[in-house]
Amino acid sequence: MPEPSQASPPVVRVGVLGCGNVGAALVDLVTSGADELARRAGVRLEIAHVAVHNLAKPRGGEVPAGLLTHDAHAVATSRDVDVLVELIGGVEPARTLVLDALGSGKPVVTANKELLANCGAELYAAAAKAGRELLFEAAVAGGIPLVRALRTSLAGERLRRLTGVVNGTTNYVLTRMSEDGVSYGEALQDAQRLGYAERDPSADVEGHDASAKAAILASIAFDAEVVAGDVYREGIESVEPGDIEFAHRLGYEVKLLAVAERFLDGSVCVRVHPAMVPSEHPLAGVRGPFNAVFVEGEAVGELMLYGRGAGGRPSASAVLGDLLVAARSLAGGPVWFPPRRRVEIRPIDDLETQYYLALDVLDRPGVLASVAAVFGDHGVSIRSMEQVGLGEEARIVFITHRAREADVQASVAGLRGVDAVKRVGQVLRVIGAES
């Protein structure tokens, strides 16, 4: 690694293997955000080489052609690469390339679930022998910061069980079946049309993808040798709309779950199958292509981590986090505090959001007109209103369109001056659609 100058942070050169969705998004994040990343992380990342199978394939504007090469082995072992990012997928040649990189002293970041689910123990041993990091946040649940949490923040925790919705394709299909009452086939076709499912969906719908992730989760949660083949597996093909109807009637949702469980005798059970999840359980609300993992530990109790489990940019974000950790480690140890900046703190008056407002009013003709005039005078536009009760007991509640706090507060002051307004109640900011 080149020596840092006094003025600028050390440069860490990155070799990337594979340039699909995740690779292209990663190169874009690293190059477009270089200065910001250097300031935040105290290291400057430079993409040195990107190895691809097909040099002729168009890659969009993000990946400069001069970085591309066909020779993955040369990138994995090159002297001018400090950290290797493996995004090829599958077991070989990824396994050999990762071992070569570790053997030549490079930390490795990978998003490759098949590789880790089948050869994890071999790779960890190689990384430990080399004294180099092997980081794989993106391999399970994409952008969700789960793997590092299990390996660090929860390192002192006796974990009992991890229960995850870890496959976005099947969760999209089951969500459509649950919410729109469509058949499995129809939901799958929609998923394919939207790019949530492959043309050959078997890896997802038969539970193979989820099984690989379950094996990795069990391995890191329980320090156990668990490979994909150890995982009991059922897919979602046989789930019928009638089952989902009954589930609703009984207060459940149907989800494809990956479960890794440890018993008091130290044995583990790792399984993937559709299951009934109580509606009030946090996993029941994980909809569409989202993922979540529910963690049960002896001291920490119940945790859930939720987010986008797939997709180029969410996964690239996780790879980038790993890359910065590996780069920091190369650049001189784990102690790093990004410089704090003085920033402008916006006063609440400048906030723009939607508002809820409750008024107690005298129920007589013209009240709404005078109230609406006050809002209008201050440029606050009403999205919906509702009146409840009659006479002395009448209450009107409003939800505004996006408005400025200062204008809403001025409206409140104005409303206090309206004769028919007996009381201005709670003003609540509204998050969601227009925020």
Add this chain to the structure above:
Amino acid sequence: MPEPSQASPPVVRVGVLGCGNVGAALVDLVTSGADELARRAGVRLEIAHVAVHNLAKPRGGEVPAGLLTHDAHAVATSRDVDVLVELIGGVEPARTLVLDALGSGKPVVTANKELLANCGAELYAAAAKAGRELLFEAAVAGGIPLVRALRTSLAGERLRRLTGVVNGTTNYVLTRMSEDGVSYGEALQDAQRLGYAERDPSADVEGHDASAKAAILASIAFDAEVVAGDVYREGIESVEPGDIEFAHRLGYEVKLLAVAERFLDGSVCVRVHPAMVPSEHPLAGVRGPFNAVFVEGEAVGELMLYGRGAGGRPSASAVLGDLLVAARSLAGGPVWFPPRRRVEIRPIDDLETQYYLALDVLDRPGVLASVAAVFGDHGVSIRSMEQVGLGEEARIVFITHRAREADVQASVAGLRGVDAVKRVGQVLRVIGAES
């Protein structure tokens, strides 16, 4: 730090300041799990000293009296302490003690939100100067692994907004008001009875606690100097049952939110106030004393981290995770892979859970009796059943009590031999109450 022998992992000696709920739970976790922790983390933690205000106060069986001392300063600077854990709370004397510990070369783990929200920049600068870690996972959202995620996995992410339910007391009160229709006063009394609220609840219900956490979150998410005093604050005292009724009618829940937001011009807005949250938003489902933080970033999209935001053991779990990271760092760098163990993989036949089972049957007298007999013969006990339709179209669905997979599968095989059973449909495992 003593040198490790060949056979055993290096010992890292821990000084603890303060021994309330979190401190006592931490000492218990460290001492009761010492061997397991040493195996997992590759370092052996030893509690060297615990400084307390009142030596005479009973501390339960977890904290050996021989560890206790009155002299916090001596612990913070002692040569036989490798890592300091600060659990006193408040600004002084915690601030001075933490600075002294960093100045004497010790990494520091703290759960002290007031300290970080008011003196964060000073402490980070001192840690950077000392080249020692300052870790504070437990200071925001207790056991939820949020702080490390923001500082590492999401280090490459341009974060736009963090929206959190970060105060368990107020969330318990609002949940009771929402679900049971009780008044603010009644809900608060229940919270006090259950230990979710202090006798003087003002720090929670007026939003001070949440404001400190919001300031810390804004600081680490945006690398910004934000102190508690920069946070706009409203409490929940004026929320009325009527507001919550309207919220429900309009499709919302009322939550006390801590929001840290960054705008394109680099300015930030940090605020704590009750807000209307759409029912389908993941934060709307955060009930009772639970916490969650919803994170929006440019590449990663939407994330949520959910769990227990307070309590001795969840917070101690987060402190322990930090402690192991600091100890690993002292013991020789960040590259550590716990040894993988071969474990017994339990076959699915041994699984015990509840089951859902759907049967298409001929609707004639005695069918249920013959079906029930099959379950009974295999030791499977039925918790609920429901029949829908009549005649040729009849379907019966069952949910079992906790049963063994092998017995359920044997029942399925047996049911296929019952004349009146036309088809055995989906078998779904049920998670929740009995699992």
